[in-house]
Amino acid sequence: MSEIPAPPARYHSAAIALHWLVALLLAYQFALGLRLEDKVAPAQMFLNYQQHKSVGIAILVLSLARLALRLTRSRPAEVGSGLEKLAATWAHRAFYAIMILGPLSGWAIVSTAKVKLPTLLFGAIPLPHLPLGIGAHEPAELAHAVLGWVLPALVLLHVAAVFWHLRQRDPVPGRMFPAGLKAGPGIGAGLTSLAIATWLGLAGPIPNLWAQATVPTATPAAADIVAAVETEAAAPADTEAPQAADTALPTEEAALSCDWSVASGSRLGFTASYAGEPINGSFRDWTAQIKFCEDEPAAGSINASVGLASADTADSSRDENLKGTQFFDIASFPRARFTAKGFKSLGGGRYAADGTLSLRGRNRPVRLTFALKVNGDKATAQGSARINRLAFGVGTDEWAATDQIADAVAINFTIAARRKAP
Ligand code: HEM
Ligand code: HEM
Numbered sequence: 001m002s003e004i005p006a007p008p009a010r011y012h013s014a015a016i017a018l019h020w021l022v023a024l025l026l027a028y029q030f031a032l033g034l035r036l037e038d039k040v041a042p043a044q045m046f047l048n049y050q051q052h053k054s055v056g057i058a059i060l061v062l063s064l065a066r067l068a069l070r071l072t073r074s075r076p077a078e079v080g081s082g083l084e085k086l087a088a089t090w091a092h093r094a095f096y097a098i099m100i101l102g103p104l105s106g107w108a109i110v111s112t113a114k115v116k117l118p119t120l121l122f123g124a125i126p127l128p129h130l131p132l133g134i135g136a137h138e139p140a141e142l143a144h145a146v147l148g149w150v151l152p153a154l155v156l157l158h159v160a161a162v163f164w165h166l167r168q169r170d171p172v173p174g175r176m177f178p179a180g181l182k183a184g185p186g187i188g189a190g191l192t193s194l195a196i197a198t199w200l201g202l203a204g205p206i207p208n209l210w211a212q213a214t215v216p217t218a219t220p221a222a223a224d225i226v227a228a229v230e231t232e233a234a235a236p237a238d239t240e241a242p243q244a245a246d247t248a249l250p251t252e253e254a255a256l257s258c259d260w261s262v263a264s265g266s267r268l269g270f271t272a273s274y275a276g277e278p279i280n281g282s283f284r285d286w287t288a289q290i291k292f293c294e295d296e297p298a299a300g301s302i303n304a305s306v307g308l309a310s311a312d313t314a315d316s317s318r319d320e321n322l323k324g325t326q327f328f329d330i331a332s333f334p335r336a337r338f339t340a341k342g343f344k345s346l347g348g349g350r351y352a353a354d355g356t357l358s359l360r361g362r363n364r365p366v367r368l369t370f371a372l373k374v375n376g377d378k379a380t381a382q383g384s385a386r387i388n389r390l391a392f393g394v395g396t397d398e399w400a401a402t403d404q405i406a407d408a409v410a411i412n413f414t415i416a417a418r419r420k421a422p
Contacts, residue, residue: 007077010175015073018066019176020190022059022099024197026151029055031201033148042265047206053110054121056103063099070096076175079165088161094154102147108132108140118349118371118382126371128348155194162187208280258293258300260379260417268306268413272389273406281313290417294374297343302353302368304338326396333360340368349373359392370413377419385411 011019032052040048078085110119111129119127132140165172166183177186269282285307292300308328313319323330340355350371357366370383388407389395395405 005074007074009076009171010179011075012069012073013178015066015069015075016176016178018062018069022062022066023190024193025055025059025062026099027194027197028201029059030148030151031198035202044206047208050120050123051206053106053119053127056106057121057127059099060103063096067096067100079170079172091154091158091161094150098147098151098154102144102151105140105144105147108136109144112137112140114375117373117380159191257420258291259420260290260292261420262288262290263416263418266413266415269411271410271412273408275404279313281311283307283310284312285310288415292343297345297351300343301341302338302355306336308334308336326399327394329360338366357387360394362392364391379417379419381415381417383413387411
């Protein structure tokens, strides 16, 4: 006769690890969600959003793993009256709903925003947009806020239940802690770490792990872009799906100009590495003539000019050094130029432009890659390039060595462009 094995005394160690990891991430994430509303510099706002999206998708992935574990592994026996068991079952189901639908609704908000910015999870993994129409935006926002706010209420209820079980002196409180950790100290440690995670989300520092995705220009226009990108629904006038502009009929497209002007809020930045530390800077003086047709990227072109004296790395003595003969030598070479003819589509709204960068009197091939979103007469392009400074002679004498300043320099840009009148 085959015997049904007795349920284990405690949760599987992976389930315990995931319970606490996800609890900490949720506490942080909830607090960070509240911080998204803060009026902060656009650069900071952008980072906060990137962080919220990255942590939120991490919660989604971990919660799916946790659900799989819960469905496949036996767990400790339920304790209490029928009503208590029912309450516990539904409270736990509600937690799973928040852990999975919370991130999905957030993802839907971002995917249906009026202006869509690409998301780089943890500064490295691109998050595609969900194929949803703009009509899903408001329901997603509502669902996200409701799920977000049910979370703290449910946590209070959950913790109250744990204390109630503690008073009952039943085995429930101890079985979600590693073996050897008694329920009392375990609960204390759990609550303390949740409080720290909440504080970190509300007021803690947000590291700039996302250098490639930075938009730090302190202009109101940039703030508008970032806020609109993440939260705004389409204006009532354009209730069409956001892809409408991309899929316009050829006849309509023919009437559209392919010349774009760069709007305020755009940014051209760079990241160099000094003694292993990233140094972020940007140029204040730059212009670009852009020709781009959605239906014929190969016919496009870009012609950009950068005033090298405007390099700003938030350190005036370093900025002065950059102007000198050992670096940009602006007395002889005041501007850098980048020209490219023809864009290549890389698929998924991404493009590459192979062109020539003229810097400090030398011309070298450079490839820009960028993600482009066109929405009627407005477009945002976000991209990057990598150059080797020594190929242009930037850094002579003792600076020609790469032990202090690395040879590779990353260029990053965000361009908000407006279509010129035909
Ligand atoms: C955001 C915070 C939290 C979430 C989302 C959460 C979620 C859950 C879920 C879904 C379960 C069911 C078991 C599973 O499927 O993994 C569970 C069980 C449990 N949780 Fe939490 N929890 C949180 C915080 C806490 C805190 C702060 C404590 C302790 C003070 C705690 C103690 C427990 C205990 C003891 C169990 C086992 C219950 C049983 O054996 O039936 N949890 N939790
Ligand atoms: C379980 C994970 C998540 C939790 C607990 C959470 C929580 C929150 C909270 C509390 C807010 C503020 C809501 C308000 O008061 O209006 C918020 C806003 C927001 N979240 Fe999340 N979030 C999660 C995952 C995500 C993900 C994965 C994304 C995107 C990929 C995302 C995108 C957003 C956006 C765009 C807003 C601003 C929405 C608005 O202003 O209406 N969230 N989140």
